[in-house]
Amino acid sequence: MKDDLTYTPSDCFETFPFPEDWETRPDLEAIGREYYEFRASLMVANNEGLTTTYNRFHDPLERDPGIVKLRELHLAMDRAVLDSYGWHDVPVDCAFIEENPQDEDAEAERGARPRRRKYRYRWPDDVRDDVMGRLIALNTARAAEEARRGTGADAVGKAGNPVAARTRGRPRTAPTGPTASQGALL
Template sequence: MGFTFDDSNFDATPIAEMHQLIEQYPRNQERIFPYIGGEEVNSSPTHAHDRYAINFGDMSQTEAREWSDLMAIVEEKVKSERMKQKDRGGQEKWWQFLRPRSEMNRAIESLDWALVVARHQPQWSVALMPSNIVFSEALVVFALNQYPAFCTIQSRIHELWARFFGSSMKDDLRYTPSDCFHTFPFPANWETNRELESIGQEYYEFRAALMIRNDQGLTATYNRFHDPEEDDADILKLRQLHTQMDTAVLTAYGWTDISTTCEFRLDYEDEEPSDTQPTEGKRQRKKPWRYRWPEATHDEVLARLLELNQQRHEAEILGGEQAKKKAGKSKAKGATKKLKGVTMEKQLNLIPPDVEQLDMF
């Protein structure tokens, strides 16, 4: 919080003071960036931020002191806390973020936009955000800004993969890139697929306009999307577009024989309260309905993805060093993490592997 301008947090510097610093010395604005976390991405209809952060990147202390006003704030609010910690790097470079993720910043610096997802979320949703933002660790950032990438990652195909290999926090999906993204076999030539581009853009723009019209963010919108009692025309249209998006992704894989018909199914059945547990006066929990594929479709798609992951791993081994160099250029172009320890028998029977066994081959 010592780096942050935030009116709602006592430990942060008020935003009014930030404006004063910029007014007094306009160059201060060069090192002040929007700061956003998962809650804003999922709750704001426009993914709007309401916080800012001082960001010196990987500057030396001498370079950072050229912004003396901002350095004074960080020295007062951050340095003393860093010196109490055992992290030697954090003590030596107290004016920098403790975990700056320089690799991520370099990966997105040439992009105007980047795809992001909240690390924990009740409903699967992907958003496009400007890349010149300080992203909270609560967000997963992809160095991808194309609509074909959005279309594939937002689709049920990637969602079921993420729910299969990701973990959970309460009822929410916990998305871990090492397990959910690096292992995912994208369809061949997805970057230049015009159908993915077209339906991905149509879906994104319709959803964006819908959220603004309703003044609802992603979580509220997808709560309605998965509600079997919801029959609003715009929500019905969003469901239709989502099915078209799924169809386009399956077609990109060449899997045109798979039905994309959805139905409302419970994620799980709530336990019935016992006779000794009074229910009067208690708020009844809303049932966990989800508008999704039948289990047979779900299992068939997952089995094919697992088999494709295995095939690509074997192809890389046969290809030798040439395939490894190609894989190193872009994991998303088709090369995937090998699901180590997962035999084809286990894959086709949909037995999840031990997460600790997932590793780069």
């Protein structure tokens, strides 16, 4: 069995602690639309797809004005989302951070041919960890409140959730593989 990550809407999207009123916030709508439209026009202008565009986005040597603006819009989108949570104290400054530098060391020890270094334009680890911790705490608090009110996922599933209806009568099994250990990815 492969060890690939999987996305399960009921385990990920439906339980994600989105900001209050996120669906009706004009600031989130505006920056999301601006980012999307700029990225689309940049891709058309450069005759490039998403993969090439984001490879350039993450390349620390890339100085094209369009890519620089895309990075700026990304930071603005991060700021808008963090502000929507009320987390005004979280910095949004990104850096080019090398991916898996320990893999290079192991390959060098084995005498493997060096690969091109890969970078991600992202938050530093301490900022990422802080935001992840806040999201986990928020999710935990919301789940506790839903359980207290009797409106949590279990109550909704019993009240006619189509996913619950499809599994009715069959015992639920604990998730295995990547979904059971996603906490280790944080």
